[in-house]
């Protein structure tokens with residue numbers, strides 16, 4: 001069996017370091033917002049190249065609290081429109097609706113699966129106040145034209161960086177590309193905790209201060225509450241484990257990149273559409289290697305028979321979900337096509353060269 005993503009095997013490599021980190025927390029006696037959270041926030045901010053990281057309970061809360069923070073600052077308000085890719089994971093969209101702003105779904109580019117500046121401009125109205133970009137599958141979704149468009153229309157750029165820790169655009173890392181970014185440290189993400197965790201990065205000191213208060217009941221100082229906040233703190237134990245994982249992030253990204261490049265070179269089958277490689281290899285950290293085929297379900301069953309585990313990211317687009325019933329008649333043909341045809345191949349730093357070869361052979365022999 002070739003598992004899709006063998007977390008147990010990855011964590012076995014760091015067993016001693018992870019165990020030491022956990023022991024430090026157990027023996028330290030400080031379990032909420034202690035030294036580990038503070039140290040991880042500093043280390044991750046430094047890694048991304050921003051002054052501030054604020055740890056949160058998960059990635060959805062990180063995104064939700066950015067928008068909530070902008071509302072508290074008077075930058076955004078209920079009813080404002082936020083442009084967002086139609087093919088994203090549903091969490092991106094919930095962060096907008098939870099704040100009672102209006103998501104405006106925009107079709108992605110067929111090759112990058114990310115937003116396309118030419119399509120974006122048509123959706124801009126007097127109510128548009130932000131673009132929530134998603135670095136989908138680990139590929140940077142930020143580019144010069146997007147920056148210029150945001151500047152021209154005075155829009156905030158918020159990054160959903162949940163799949164792209166460490167990816168870079170012209171030397172700038174995700175988390176530092178827009179005005180603020182939300183990261184997920186869900187276990188299987190490029191930088192994953194061993195449970196739920198998330199974080200916000202920003203260079204905006206005002207936003208950082210508000211988000212820091214909001215994640216802790218709206219309190220900036222014990223028992224003094226500026227806002228009606230939430231409880232979404234980064235867990236102390238997860239922060240300690242994330243400090244270990246962060247030191248291995250670049251290596252793991254590079255290991256996945258090497259496998260992805262081999263897939264791109266060696267998978268040869270007319271029935272499969274391979275992902276496009278960006279101009280600079282740094283722009284992709286290959287959280288997922290998504291191939292597309294009209295015979296997706298047959299392809300998945302065929303690989304399963306060969307002992308190769310695959311996943312679909314994602315089977316149903318957000319606008320077809322029962323959660324957004326009122327959107328069910330809307331039509332986003334590009335997104336719908338992607339959802340119907342996409343299949344993610346196994347890709348992790350735990351894979352051996354033989355396993356990668358087996359996946360390639362199976363793909364090449366698929367009829």
Ligand SMILES: *Cc1c(COP(=O)(O)O)cnc(C)c1O
Nearest residue numbers: 058059060089091092162184186
């Ligand atoms: C994982 C993910 C999220 C949500 O993160 P959680 O930590 O699971 O809340 C948001 N957006 C995208 C694109 C994701 O992949």
